[in-house]
Amino acid sequence: MNTGTRPTLLWLRLDLRLADHAALQAAIERGGPIIPVFIWAPDEEGEWAPGAASRWWLHQSLQRVEESLRKRGSRLIFRIAGHHTGADAADSFSVLQNLVRETGATAIYWSRRYEPLVIARDQSIKSRLRETGLEVRSFNSALLAEPWDIRNLSGKPFQVFTPFWKKTRSVIAPESPIPAPKKIPLPDAWPPSHALSALGLMPKIHWYEGMAESWQPGEAAAMSRFKEFSKDPIEHYSEQRNLPAVPGTSRLSAHLHFGEISPRQIWHGAYAHRDGTFMAEIGWREFAHHLLYHFPHTTNSPLRKEYEDFAWRDSDNDLQAWQRGSTGIRLVDAGMRQLWIEGWMHNRVRMVVASLLVKNLRLHWLHGARWFWDTLVDADLASNTLGWQWAAGCGADAAPYFRVFNPQSQAEKFDPEGRYCQQWNQDRRAPGVPPLAPIVDLKASREAAIAAWKDLRNPTRSS
Numbered sequence: 001m002n003t004g005t006r007p008t009l010l011w012l013r014l015d016l017r018l019a020d021h022a023a024l025q026a027a028i029e030r031g032g033p034i035i036p037v038f039i040w041a042p043d044e045e046g047e048w049a050p051g052a053a054s055r056w057w058l059h060q061s062l063q064r065v066e067e068s069l070r071k072r073g074s075r076l077i078f079r080i081a082g083h084h085t086g087a088d089a090a091d092s093f094s095v096l097q098n099l100v101r102e103t104g105a106t107a108i109y110w111s112r113r114y115e116p117l118v119i120a121r122d123q124s125i126k127s128r129l130r131e132t133g134l135e136v137r138s139f140n141s142a143l144l145a146e147p148w149d150i151r152n153l154s155g156k157p158f159q160v161f162t163p164f165w166k167k168t169r170s171v172i173a174p175e176s177p178i179p180a181p182k183k184i185p186l187p188d189a190w191p192p193s194h195a196l197s198a199l200g201l202m203p204k205i206h207w208y209e210g211m212a213e214s215w216q217p218g219e220a221a222a223m224s225r226f227k228e229f230s231k232d233p234i235e236h237y238s239e240q241r242n243l244p245a246v247p248g249t250s251r252l253s254a255h256l257h258f259g260e261i262s263p264r265q266i267w268h269g270a271y272a273h274r275d276g277t278f279m280a281e282i283g284w285r286e287f288a289h290h291l292l293y294h295f296p297h298t299t300n301s302p303l304r305k306e307y308e309d310f311a312w313r314d315s316d317n318d319l320q321a322w323q324r325g326s327t328g329i330r331l332v333d334a335g336m337r338q339l340w341i342e343g344w345m346h347n348r349v350r351m352v353v354a355s356l357l358v359k360n361l362r363l364h365w366l367h368g369a370r371w372f373w374d375t376l377v378d379a380d381l382a383s384n385t386l387g388w389q390w391a392a393g394c395g396a397d398a399a400p401y402f403r404v405f406n407p408q409s410q411a412e413k414f415d416p417e418g419r420y421c422q423q424w425n426q427d428r429r430a431p432g433v434p435p436l437a438p439i440v441d442l443k444a445s446r447e448a449a450i451a452a453w454k455d456l457r458n459p460t461r462s463s
Helices: 022-030 042-048 052-071 092-103 116-131 161-171 209-214 219-231 233-240 253-257 263-269 277-294 305-309 316-323 330-342 347-360 365-375 381-392 407-414 419-428 442-457
Strands: 008-012 034-040 077-080 107-111 135-139
Touching (some): 022 135, 034 092, 042 116, 052 209, 052 365, 077 092, 116 135, 161 277, 209 330, 233 277, 263 277, 277 381, 316 347, 330 407, 347 381, 347 407, 347 442, 365 381
Parallel strands (some): 034 077, 107 135
């Protein structure tokens, strides 16, 4: 029986691991029982609640962390919040209050998140819980540096990556990762819990077989993937990272998003490569969170305000062709097919398919952001926002609008033997059936996009 310090509620969110877990370690150091809890509250994240592919991954990741806790004699308590739970619906604050009453907990610890609605919710919860006399603490679990700690010489947030990453590398000194605890102090009794299946994360229709074959969510799989990547691919990352047919990337993005591995573990595990191209990709992830924190409106609005008046087209037919990988442009269709089947797409191809949507088809970048949000297993609000605004030319450090990726020359350069295009398009090439005709003329649409951009910069041209 525990006779010392009263229990600590450990509120798990996007930190689904036991190693290098600052909140868990602090709870252990506090002493007393620890009660891990996960609250499914998608309503509190608004329109950017987890999409279908993310929910599939989340289910697997929660299952893995629950198994890890049970190996230590602990368990994970599942609760549900939101209007879909019925007339007596509770929000996360009320759920935590109920858990405090049920367990006698006197402290609540969690890892910080950086999405605008979640920040506002967490600040409110922290303030209200402290008013009741509880000890409430939050910890950095997801980043090498907090967004508010990195500023330029004028004391303002960065909007260009290179100086941001240079400054970040000059000030961070991440401590060595904390090993996973061998034991977790247990309460005398556990509060009631939903079954994981009650969260409704798994699709009723089994469209996820391709993702299940391609991915192994969870902390152990994340560390295994990182160790495998560190053996050889990381040595050739700068040469192979742009080749979609070659396994030259880490494929750690989903593991990082769900907190199955920490950037601090990667920083120390890739010691010899801290100044290389691979760690710069970790830097881009940091930059994305920096931008989202300082410019929260960018989830739905351009950072560069002049783009609010850009002349976007509307075409449901073109959008559906792009979403379904039926544009008739081989590299684009291959990428969109990979996305649909695996829930992931090679980064070089992401840039190409994004360029086609926002420049050649001139469809609003939010169409792409929302589609990626629902179909990517690594859908991350910060990175998704940065990527789409970069492609559209309306965000920080953005590609200029006159830079339009030509998917044919990109395929010739980065998939010269056509292996990637063939792999993901082969099931759509019936014998004797000619390939799809391109839905857009690449040259003419590029010229039209540049003309629209010039009209935006100089409105008198079109008057």
